[in-house]
Amino acid sequence: MKKDLISITDYSKEDYLRILELAADFEKNPNQRLLDGKVVASLFFEPSTRTRLSFETAINRLGGRIIGFSDAGSSSVSKGETLHDTIRMVSNYVDLIVMRHPLEGSSRYAAEVASVPVINAGDGANQHPTQTLLDMYSILKTQGTLDNINIFMVGDLKYGRTVHSLLMAMSQFENPVFNFIAPEELAMPEEYKLFLKEKGIRYFEHTEINDNINHADIIYMTRVQKERFMDPIEYEKVKNVYILRNSMLENTKPNMRILHPLPRINEIHPDVDNNEKAYYFEQARNGVFTRQAIIAHILNLK
Amino acid sequence: MPDSLKKKLKLKVSAINNGTVIDHIPSENLFKVISILGLQNVKTQITFGANFESEKLGSKAIIKLSDVFFEDDEINKISLIARNAKLNIIRDYEVVEKRVVEVPDKVIGIVKCFNPKCITNNEEITTYFNVISKNPLDLKCKYCEKITHEDQMVIK
Numbered sequence: 001m002k003k004d005l006i007s008i009t010d011y012s013k014e015d016y017l018r019i020l021e022l023a024a025d026f027e028k029n030p031n032q033r034l035l036d037g038k039v040v041a042s043l044f045f046e047p048s049t050r051t052r053l054s055f056e057t058a059i060n061r062l063g064g065r066i067i068g069f070s071d072a073g074s075s076s077v078s079k080g081e082t083l084h085d086t087i088r089m090v091s092n093y094v095d096l097i098v099m100r101h102p103l104e105g106s107s108r109y110a111a112e113v114a115s116v117p118v119i120n121a122g123d124g125a126n127q128h129p130t131q132t133l134l135d136m137y138s139i140l141k142t143q144g145t146l147d148n149i150n151i152f153m154v155g156d157l158k159y160g161r162t163v164h165s166l167l168m169a170m171s172q173f174e175n176p177v178f179n180f181i182a183p184e185e186l187a188m189p190e191e192y193k194l195f196l197k198e199k200g201i202r203y204f205e206h207t208e209i210n211d212n213i214n215h216a217d218i219i220y221m222t223r224v225q226k227e228r229f230m231d232p233i234e235y236e237k238v239k240n241v242y243i244l245r246n247s248m249l250e251n252t253k254p255n256m257r258i259l260h261p262l263p264r265i266n267e268i269h270p271d272v273d274n275n276e277k278a279y280y281f282e283q284a285r286n287g288v289f290t291r292q293a294i295i296a297h298i299l300n301l302k
Numbered sequence: 303m304p305d306s307l308k309k310k311l312k313l314k315v316s317a318i319n320n321g322t323v324i325d326h327i328p329s330e331n332l333f334k335v336i337s338i339l340g341l342q343n344v345k346t347q348i349t350f351g352a353n354f355e356s357e358k359l360g361s362k363a364i365i366k367l368s369d370v371f372f373e374d375d376e377i378n379k380i381s382l383i384a385r386n387a388k389l390n391i392i393r394d395y396e397v398v399e400k401r402v403v404e405v406p407d408k409v410i411g412i413v414k415c416f417n418p419k420c421i422t423n424n425e426e427i428t429t430y431f432n433v434i435s436k437n438p439l440d441l442k443c444k445y446c447e448k449i450t451h452e453d454q455m456v457i458k
Contacts, residue, residue, distance in 0.1 A: 007447065082425050105421040105445025124419050126446055191449075 003298045004111040004118045008129040008165040013172040015297070016136060022293035022302060023137045023286070026061075030289065034301040035064030041094040042068035043086070044121070045077060045101040050262065050284070051121050051130075055098050058291035062301075067094065087113045096299060117298045125161055131261055132165040134290040135220070138283045139170075142257040143217055147174035150215055154181040155222035155242050155267055157188040162261045163222060167192055171199055178203040179212065183238040185229060208241055214251045219244065221260040221267050221280075246271040259283050321346075321368040323390040324380075329353050331383040332363035334457050338379050338412060344370055358386060378406045382413060382439065383457060405436040413441060416454040420446035429458070 005011070011019075026032070040059050044052050052070060059066055067090075069075040076086060083106060090097060091114040099110055100121040107120035107127070122128040140146055151170060153163045157180050167188075170176045178196065180188045180203065187205065196203050206212055213219060224242050229235040243266060244258065257279040260268060264280070272278050296302045327335050329352040341348060347368040356362035371391065380387055381403040391399040409431040415422050422429045422445055431441035431450065439452040 083421065084425065084427075101421075102419075103421045103424055104417060104419050104448070105443065108445045109421050109425075109427060123421075124446070126448075 002115075002117045003300075004120075005129050005294060005298060006107050006111055006118065006120045007127045008132045008169050011129075016133065016169065016172065019133055019290070019293045019297050020137050020140055022296050023133075023289045024141075025302075026289040026292040026296075027286075030061050030292070031063075032061070032292075033063030034296060035059060035062035035095075035299075038064045038095040038299075039093065040064050040066055040295075041090045041097045041099075042066050042070075043075075043090065043097060043099040043101075044068065044070045045072045045075070045083075045099070045106075047071045048100050048122060051100060051128075054284070054287040055119075055121060055130075055291050057288050058295060059098075061288070062292055062295060068098075083110060084113055091115045096295065119294060119298065125159060127165065128161055129165060130287070130291055130294055131162050132169050133294060134283065134287040135162070135166050135259060135261075136169055137286050137290045138257070138259055138279060139218055141286065142279060143255060146170065148176070149173070150177040150179065150217045152179040152181060152213055152216040152219045153188070153222070154209060154219060154244070155224045156186045156228060157182040157222070158186040159225075159228055160222045163188075163220060164192060166220065168195075171196065171201055176201060179206065179216070180204070181206045181209055181212075181242070183207065183224070183234070183241070185234060185238075186224065209244065209248060211251070213248065214253070216252060216256050219252075219256065219258045221258060221264070223263075223265055223267055243267055243269055244272055245269045246275055249275055249277055252277065317395055318347075318349075318366050318368050318392055319395060321366065321370050321392050322372060323392060324365045324367070324377075324384075325362070325388045325390065326356065326359060326386045327363040327365065327380075327384045328359055329361040329363045332365070334383050335363075335365065335380050335387075338383070338457070339372075339376070341365070341367070346370060374404075375406070377401075378404050379409075379412055381405045382409065382455065405433060405439065407433050409433060409441055412458060413450065414456045414458050415443045415446060415448065416450040416456070417443065417446050417448040420448065422446075 056066055087110045096117050097114055098119045098121050101123050104124035104126040107123045111118040120127055120129055157163050221244055226235050256277050258277055260280040262284055332352045350365040352363040353361050387403045389401040390397045411428050415429055430444040434440045434442050441450045
């Protein structure tokens with residue numbers, strides 16, 4: 001049976017650890033021509049420059065060739081072709097499909113239709129599992145372990161798929177602690193809190209960034225987007241509350257690192273960038289190694 | 303009025319020799335039940351009626367199907383819109399078995415995903431839900447992973 005990567009919860013702790021181990025190997029030795037002679041489809045039904053370049057770099061470093069498109073306008077989708085037909089056709093040509101699509105569930109469906117493995121590079125607001133794995137790799141690299149990590153998640157915790165997936169994945173490890181900092185409108189949904197409660201995992205909720213971050217091992221920042229608010233006045237009230245500034249970091253733990261899936265708008269002040277605890281650009285770099293690892297794992301190349 | 307006449311008047315729909323009687327269907331969902339079970343394709347005699355008085359439901363519908371018998375999987379599909387439906391299996395004018403419908407663990411087709419951004423609402427795809435709660439009903443879409451709650455359920 002072919003292996004896909006659609007949702008982070010499809011994978012076990014063993015899969016995560018295997019991928020992270022491979023990522024470390026690719027970081028040491030990035031150019032390994034394991035995809036020599038193979039063709040990978042990179043199907044971006046909506047533009048996402050960052051994710052696409054990261055995947056395409058990973059494929060190039062593995063020596064693979066790429067076909068595809070970077071937005072739906074330049075594909076047969078603009079002629080009205082269904083996702084079903086596009087995927088059926090493309091899976092005749094290639095050894096692996098990487099796809100990004102604005103509709104939720106599109107990747108799961110594509111994986112059912114395709115005869116080759118599918119990697120979900122984001123399906124609407126639903127899942128973006130390769131982001132979660134690169135976040136985990138970043139945590140492992142900076143903390144030396146995935147156990148006993150105190151993670152602070154800040155910003156839009158209601159709609160942010162990255163924080164939801166990271167929460168699910170980190171819950172597989174020993175003794176995590178979660179701290180949620182968000183305005184009420186964008187609080188962590190009940191279903192995730194219930195999940196933590198059922199697993200006996202500790203979590204705390206706050207409505208502002210203050211000294212509480214001094215306990216953090218990881219601060220995971222996300223964007224608070226204006227369009228998420230029903231009432232624009234509410235947005236105005238909170239928009240400057242969730243900005244991380246260098247002055248706030250003085251008493252944070254030495255091992256603490258700040259992550260952000262990027263792009264950031266104003267939620268991390270530029271004066272943080274030169275602090276050694278700022279890790280978001282390295283985090284993006286880790287994405288390439290992690291994606292090499294995911295491809296190698298899915299195609300059993302190593 | 304003699305009792306036998308009262309009983310006949312109460313019956314209203316003629317008895318069947320062999321087959322299935324589906325009772326206690328909410329009147330407003332009669333035609334959805336017919337459609338879910340594909341009864342439009344049945345060639346034997348069917349009688350159905352709606353807006354009968356019911357102590358439980360206020361108003362109920364009933365369907366009598368000659369020579370039609372259902373597998374559990376098939377009949378359980380109607381549990382989503384006829385929670386209290388009861389089946390009487392008839393042989394030689396006698397009720398030989400009574401069955402209740404049960405909410406299945408998976409719901410395939412029938413229900414629309416409530417998420418407008420779900421792929422199943424944008425392309426011809428059979429919906430597929432895992433039932434994560436039976437009462438109240440919560441259906442988790444296999445594709446977009448969103449949960450359609452009972453009060454959001456729309457039958458396709």
